[in-house]
Amino acid sequence: MNSPIMTAFTILLTVVLYIISRKIWIKTQNALLTPLLLSTAGIILILHYSGITFEQYKPGKQIMTFLLGPATVGLALPLYLNRHILRSSFFPILIGIVCGAVSTLTVAVLLAKVSGLEALIVASIAPKSVTTPIAIEIAQIVGGDPAITVAFVVFTGTLGSMIGASVLTLCKITNPVARGLAMGVTAHGQGTATILQEGQTQGAMAGVAMALTAIITSFIAPLFIPWLLG
């Protein structure tokens, strides 16, 4: 049964769990305890044990995600504020980001395909290195499922934040510009927040890489994925 009271309850539940999990995350600073991961797990458990179905949660979802589109547009502002970085060494940065974005998409899609996963999953895995709001939109365009894509994006962001810097060091990639860009391309916002702790250059580079990876993947994925799967 869908009722305004149920909708109000699911919205309240989501907001409260977000506030609590954000407090926990700020306190612990643990890459595994992000607000998204904690609140989602908490909400699913509460809905499951109180017998509320996803169909009943859906009306609240429509209301809560209303501002996601405008917020995504706002990503242009940090990119604009960091525009001097793009100017400083435009071609190495652009080549590095394009190659990273294209290779990771290709490897993910092909490995998922040879693993025998169904088309819906293969399409959902394609934008896994893209920042979540845009990854969701790409998933819908290439025939994936937004919720599954969020799971892949969060897995990638979390693992990338945890091992990214060590892998780069292990492979003797020490240049701060290269490290920042690599983390932004690989692990979007989560990687950006992590590598920012190494220094301002790394953080700003990662932010720029995150935005450009999202734009580049948006343009190539709809053309490239049908071809890879064909």
Add this chain to the structure above:
Amino acid sequence: MITALKFSAQLFLLWVIYFLSAWVIKTFHLPLPGGVLGMLILFALLLSGVIKEEWLTTATFPLLRHLSFFFIPIAVELMEWGDLFRQKGHLLFLPLVVSLLVALLTTGGIVQLLTASSRKDGGH
């Protein structure tokens, strides 16, 4: 009060850009996310000076700080996909982990190589 008004007006500006982008994409059947087109339009408007950054900061930064809130309702739909992850979760591990390492090392390696060679040439 003034901050609230400012916040709402800025939010409206972002919404108008998003709404127009989504409309353009739908009308012309472009295979592009509405958010990306909106982002490119806003970036161009900022670069050309049509929109000043001060017109956006009050709404945009709080919105981006809490961006992950909007993903929660979307991720909750994963409760419908429990079986899939139980049955095929192990198959996802390889594509996700290998592609992650590929992205890190491709971008990191290429940028380090290109910036190192431009430094040797005396340019920076």
